[in-house]
Amino acid sequence: MDFVWKNGGVCAPKGFKASGIHCGIRKNKTKKDLALIMSDNLCSAAAVYTTNKVYGAPITVTREHLKNGMAQAVVCNSGNANTCNADGVQKANMMADLVSKQTGIPASDVIVASTGVIGQVLPIEPIADGMAQLANELNYNGSDDAATAIMTTDTVKKEFALSFELGGKQVTIGSIAKGSGMIHPNMATLLCFVTTDANVSPAMLDKALKEVVVDTLNMVSIDGDTSTNDMLTVMANGLAGNDQIVCEDESYNIFKNALNQVLTKVSKAIAKDGEGATKLMECVVKNAESKQLARNIAKSVITSSLLKSAVFASDANWGRILCAIGYAQGEFDVSKIDVDITSSKGKVTVCKKGAGVDFDEDVATNVLDNDEFTIVVDMHSGDFDATAWGCDLTYDYVKINADYRT
Amino acid sequence: MDFVWKNGGVCAPKGFKASGIHCGIRKNKTKKDLALIMSDNLCSAAAVYTTNKVYGAPITVTREHLKNGMAQAVVCNSGNANTCNADGVQKANMMADLVSKQTGIPASDVIVASTGVIGQVLPIEPIADGMAQLANELNYNGSDDAATAIMTTDTVKKEFALSFELGGKQVTIGSIAKGSGMIHPNMATLLCFVTTDANVSPAMLDKALKEVVVDTLNMVSIDGDTSTNDMLTVMANGLAGNDQIVCEDESYNIFKNALNQVLTKVSKAIAKDGEGATKLMECVVKNAESKQLARNIAKSVITSSLLKSAVFASDANWGRILCAIGYAQGEFDVSKIDVDITSSKGKVTVCKKGAGVDFDEDVATNVLDNDEFTIVVDMHSGDFDATAWGCDLTYDYVKINADYRT
Numbered sequence: 143m144d145f146v147w148k149n150g151g152v153c154a155p156k157g158f159k160a161s162g163i164h165c166g167i168r169k170n171k172t173k174k175d176l177a178l179i180m181s182d183n184l185c186s187a188a189a190v191y192t193t194n195k196v197y198g199a200p201i202t203v204t205r206e207h208l209k210n211g212m213a214q215a216v217v218c219n220s221g222n223a224n225t226c227n228a229d230g231v232q233k234a235n236m237m238a239d240l241v242s243k244q245t246g247i248p249a250s251d252v253i254v255a256s257t258g259v260i261g262q263v264l265p266i267e268p269i270a271d272g273m274a275q276l277a278n279e280l281n282y283n284g285s286d287d288a289a290t291a292i293m294t295t296d297t298v299k300k301e302f303a304l305s306f307e308l309g310g311k312q313v314t315i316g317s318i319a320k321g322s323g324m325i326h327p328n329m330a331t332l333l334c335f336v337t338t339d340a341n342v343s344p345a346m347l348d349k350a351l352k353e354v355v356v357d358t359l360n361m362v363s364i365d366g367d368t369s370t371n372d373m374l375t376v377m378a379n380g381l382a383g384n385d386q387i388v389c390e391d392e393s394y395n396i397f398k399n400a401l402n403q404v405l406t407k408v409s410k411a412i413a414k415d416g417e418g419a420t421k422l423m424e425c426v427v428k429n430a431e432s433k434q435l436a437r438n439i440a441k442s443v444i445t446s447s448l449l450k451s452a453v454f455a456s457d458a459n460w461g462r463i464l465c466a467i468g469y470a471q472g473e474f475d476v477s478k479i480d481v482d483i484t485s486s487k488g489k490v491t492v493c494k495k496g497a498g499v500d501f502d503e504d505v506a507t508n509v510l511d512n513d514e515f516t517i518v519v520d521m522h523s524g525d526f527d528a529t530a531w532g533c534d535l536t537y538d539y540v541k542i543n544a545d546y547r548t
Numbered sequence: 549m550d551f552v553w554k555n556g557g558v559c560a561p562k563g564f565k566a567s568g569i570h571c572g573i574r575k576n577k578t579k580k581d582l583a584l585i586m587s588d589n590l591c592s593a594a595a596v597y598t599t600n601k602v603y604g605a606p607i608t609v610t611r612e613h614l615k616n617g618m619a620q621a622v623v624c625n626s627g628n629a630n631t632c633n634a635d636g637v638q639k640a641n642m643m644a645d646l647v648s649k650q651t652g653i654p655a656s657d658v659i660v661a662s663t664g665v666i667g668q669v670l671p672i673e674p675i676a677d678g679m680a681q682l683a684n685e686l687n688y689n690g691s692d693d694a695a696t697a698i699m700t701t702d703t704v705k706k707e708f709a710l711s712f713e714l715g716g717k718q719v720t721i722g723s724i725a726k727g728s729g730m731i732h733p734n735m736a737t738l739l740c741f742v743t744t745d746a747n748v749s750p751a752m753l754d755k756a757l758k759e760v761v762v763d764t765l766n767m768v769s770i771d772g773d774t775s776t777n778d779m780l781t782v783m784a785n786g787l788a789g790n791d792q793i794v795c796e797d798e799s800y801n802i803f804k805n806a807l808n809q810v811l812t813k814v815s816k817a818i819a820k821d822g823e824g825a826t827k828l829m830e831c832v833v834k835n836a837e838s839k840q841l842a843r844n845i846a847k848s849v850i851t852s853s854l855l856k857s858a859v860f861a862s863d864a865n866w867g868r869i870l871c872a873i874g875y876a877q878g879e880f881d882v883s884k885i886d887v888d889i890t891s892s893k894g895k896v897t898v899c900k901k902g903a904g905v906d907f908d909e910d911v912a913t914n915v916l917d918n919d920e921f922t923i924v925v926d927m928h929s930g931d932f933d934a935t936a937w938g939c940d941l942t943y944d945y946v947k948i949n950a951d952y953r954t
Binding site: 193194195196197223225226227228259260261262263370447448451452454455457459460461462464465467468469470473474476493496497498535536537539540541542543544 | 599600601602603629631632633634665666667668669776853854857858860861863865866867868870871873874875876879880882899902903904941942943945946947948949950
């Protein structure tokens with residue numbers, strides 16, 4: 143099976159247009175703040191949301207709109223989360239209505255999303271004023287503009303697309319995402335919009351999304367804070383012309399594999415662009431007794447503030463890795479654990495059978511002094527693996543979040 | 549009932565001596581690194597330990613020594629955690645043996661503790677060489693030396709003592725503690741040694757300790773990292789002469805109340821001296837449906853990295869408070885929640901019924917620009933309260949932990 147990475151983001155699959163403009167929610171006129179993604183036809187659609195009990199008004203509206211498993215467009219603003227506002231749901235509905243008025247598609251087929259400061263009333267006027275232009279500028283090369291418009295503290299745009307063959311047809315999955323702080327997805331995720339021209343039934347699309355998210359976006363943490371506005375949506379318009387996927391057959395597995403690859407790329411890109419981060423920290427847990435235990439341990443390691451601070455200084459303070467393994471949920475035998483640290487600059491073994499081994503500190507520092515590195519934890523207790531992604535904790539994380547509203 | 553705070557730390561109760569010296573585990577000769585606390589007679593004793601599955605060798609040894617509910621001394625080194633070392637238990641036993649040899653008390657009545665870097669072999673020679681001096685210097689005013697010797701990145705010594713009357717006798721509880729990073733106690737705690745001349749049976753001492761710790765030291769978090777070496781011990785030598793507490797009578801409640809007050813002081817002192825911290829953040833949750841829910845929410849708020857960064861800048865970014873409430877474990881009605889922020893500089897209401905209210909940002913900044921402040925979360929749903937303590941997240945937290953081993 144050939145998988146080929148492509149440019150074009152959410153517009154890489156057939157039949158998807160996008161646009162992004164500055165409408166005025168943000169004061170800075172050079173920063174786009176409103177995005178639209180639209181399919182030429184109605185799509186199968188699925189989504190997962192934050193599990194935070196305080197959640198954004200757009201989630202209430204989107205959940206309602208996706209009850210029938212169908213959607214045709216996504217509208218998303220940055221600069222304001224439209225969360226903890228008494229008039230939040232009303233404003234989120236108005237956003238869908240404005241899209242409907244300009245494009246002619248029913249408001250109930252619009253996915254609504256917002257990201258930014260929590261607890262400030264969303265000004266609807268700039269969105270109302272800008273919607274004609276936003277709809278006007280929709281085009282088959284608009285992914286870049288949409289991806290830019292949903293960014294907040296992100297320093298890097300996240301756009302990925304992957305093509306592969308399905309039942310003799312070329313199928314593409316595209317995506318854009320944002321996320322840099324308040325990132326600790328839990329059975330849900332940050333903002334990520336996926337498009338595909340695959341022909342997939344709503345039920346199978348929902349199933350694939352839920353199976354893939356637990357090993358991809360739910361394995362990312364920047365700061366342990368689960369956002370109020372996390373949302374991951376996928377729209378499949380069927381224009382690739384493959385036979386519709388309606389059960390867990392080989393085509394389903396190929397599609398799920400491709401979706402997993404796209405969301406893994408998104409996950410790594412988000413972790414690497416964590417607020418203030420200078421490097422991507424990957425933790426691979428191998429040979430655990432269960433999948434859930436492997437996930438718990440991998441996520442515990444990449445979430446430790448102490449370890450995150452140490453790797454910022456390229457300090458192989460491996461005792462903090464063991465400490466974070468130790469407070470992960472689940473039962474396991476510490477005395478079987480080996481730990482290696484690897485990067486493109488080399489490899490160093492820091493722990494064997496739960497106890498330290500002599501290693502050259504200079505070699506270890508060199509391995510860590512890289513913009514990506516991997517901590518490999520071998521449990522020697524079973525057959526299950528998991529991977530999680532995080533980043534270092536730096537002065538700039540504090541700076542960004544001390545200054546965020548000012 | 550009069551409770552009177554006193555000086556003297558662990559030596560404030562009758563019959564307790566202490567000492568602290570530099571023996572050479574640390575390179576810096578001006579920093580003490582070995583402490584001893586000893587009672588004139590055998591004590592009832594109880595302890596709680598870290599729940600981290602990777603735990604220090606001293607915990608293995610102390611757990612064994614406290615099986616009979618009795619102890620007479622505490623020995624503790626700083627500079628090395630004696631954790632994740634193949635010879636750790638052997639070294640911890642040697643520490644108890646060295647105390648026994650110099651003082652004549654059985655090794656099995658010695659509580660052993662270590663704190664410092666994880667995963668480096670503990671050098672026993674400096675401890676062996678220094679033990680004669682350490683025992684020699686034991687004296688009834690030695691709490692200060694012992695408290696200094698157990699400090700790691702702490703900037704402030706933690707010593708508290710409280711006197712009260714019990715069955716016509718004056719009783720005192722004394723304590724020393726250390727803890728500044730890797731602080732997120734979980735059904736256990738950091739290093740804290742409590743002494744008392746109260747006469748309490750081992751079973752009642754254990755019960756009181758376990759009841760008090762869940763509302764005091766377990767409600768502190770500096771960085772979400774549960775240490776491998778957390779240990780809280782209490783020794784009661786009975787020299788106050790009160791009738792022994794053997795059941796849950798009024799004397800038990802008075803003693804428990806006093807222990808709660810001492811450990812609350814310790815908890816606040818540890819949070820305020822969190823690594824890099826400039827201020828103490830207290831969260832009081834009121835009128836929750838259950839005690840556990842109140843605890844979960846209070847701890848979730850003071851643990852949020854985003855909120856901790858915002859308050860460092862005295863930014864009343866209250867949306868982050870709601871966000872952290874929202875991902876706390878448990879079910880509750882967000883639309884009933886009110887949030888106030890108070891300090892000695894005033895009070896500001898930021899949220900009513902789950903939605904934002906207009907407030908003066910300058911007033912809010914002034915309230916937060918203080919070395920202590922309180923976030924009051926009123927759930928309006930029940931009768932249960934809880935309080936948790938944390939601190940702000942600053943550049944210095946990152947600096948301390950990026951440099952810790954160098």
